[in-house]
Amino acid sequence: MDRLKGKIALISGGTTGMGAATATRFKAEGATVIVTGSNPETLEAARRELAGIEVIASDAADTKAIEALVAGVKQRHGRLDVLFANAGVAKGAPTDQVDEAFFDHQFDINARGTFFLVREAVTIMPDGGSVILTSSIAHAQGLPGLSVYAASKAAVRSFGRAFATELAPRNIRVNVISPGPIETPIWNKFGAPAEQLAKMRENLTGKVPMKRVGRPDEVAAAALFFASDESSFTTGADLPVDGGMLDLA
Numbered sequence: 115m116d117r118l119k120g121k122i123a124l125i126s127g128g129t130t131g132m133g134a135a136t137a138t139r140f141k142a143e144g145a146t147v148i149v150t151g152s153n154p155e156t157l158e159a160a161r162r163e164l165a166g167i168e169v170i171a172s173d174a175a176d177t178k179a180i181e182a183l184v185a186g187v188k189q190r191h192g193r194l195d196v197l198f199a200n201a202g203v204a205k206g207a208p209t210d211q212v213d214e215a216f217f218d219h220q221f222d223i224n225a226r227g228t229f230f231l232v233r234e235a236v237t238i239m240p241d242g243g244s245v246i247l248t249s250s251i252a253h254a255q256g257l258p259g260l261s262v263y264a265a266s267k268a269a270v271r272s273f274g275r276a277f278a279t280e281l282a283p284r285n286i287r288v289n290v291i292s293p294g295p296i297e298t299p300i301w302n303k304f305g306a307p308a309e310q311l312a313k314m315r316e317n318l319t320g321k322v323p324m325k326r327v328g329r330p331d332e333v334a335a336a337a338l339f340f341a342s343d344e345s346s347f348t349t350g351a352d353l354p355v356d357g358g359m360l361d362l363a
């Protein structure tokens with residue numbers, strides 16, 4: 115219950131889905147937790163539902179907002195022990211229908227936003243801290259309609275390796291979580307009609323060896339492992355939380 119006692123943890127994209135589940139879990143383990151989001155409605159809902167957790171509006175794609183976010187954490191809490199860089203968007207479109215705005219939107223939030231959040235956050239992280247990045251098993255797959263999303267997540271996985279080596283001398287561990295299909299609000303933001311979404315979901319579930327989609331709390335458990343001392347000799351890793359989909363399917 116006290117695996118994160120006294121730790122200060124920042125979770126970007128922590129207002130819904132696996133970020134919110136992780137915030138709740140981290141808090142239950144004794145951490146002081148700060149979450150971010152950008153949508154006013156879900157921010158408001160998170161303020162109601164995530165009792166005792168600091169909820170901050172901060173656009174993951176905006177470098178100035180990231181700098182202000184980290185400066186605010188430093189001012190209010192003095193330091194940051196755990197960063198879960200989890201904010202992300204997933205949109206699907208066949209490559210011949212992708213325009214620059216579609217491409218930039220996903221890269222700006224998923225890849226660029228993750229990079230600059232880590233750059234800033236480690237400036238206030240004492241030696242011995244933990245950085246966790248959310249990628250996706252899509253980073254290692256050739257999924258039709260997901261070329262941009264998958265590449266943005268491949269960038270995240272790649273950042274994880276470089277950050278891990280750069281931060282190892284400070285004993286800051288950097289690990290990546292690669293979820294498979296997890297039941298979260300992201301599905302409804304995908305941009306596909308409900309019928310197509312239902313088909314996609316059925317198709318994906320069929321490809322998971324465990325024959326179900328995952329739950330946000332199952333990702334939270336992986337994040338807790340990386341955030342806590344339980345993973346004291348693990349860095350640069352990429353953990354699929356996917357019911358076996360990446361390696362076994």
Ligand SMILES: NC(=O)c1ccc[n+]([C@@H]2O[C@H](COP(=O)([O-])OP(=O)(O)OC[C@H]3O[C@@H](n4cnc5c(N)ncnc54)[C@H](OP(=O)(O)O)[C@@H]3O)[C@@H](O)[C@H]2O)c1
Pocket residue numbers: 126127128129130131132133150151152153154156157172173174175200201202203204223248249250251292293294295296297298299300301303
């Ligand atoms: N669910 C899956 O099947 C799955 C699989 C693989 C990887 N992932 C990854 O898991 C992560 C979490 O997603 P989720 O499934 O839990 O979906 P989710 O419920 O939609 O959560 C996404 C979070 O990111 C935030 N976010 C999105 N754009 C943002 C922006 N510009 N600035 C700040 N926050 C922003 C959202 O808040 P706002 O809406 O308020 O901005 C929300 O808190 C994402 O990186 C996603 O790519 C999900």
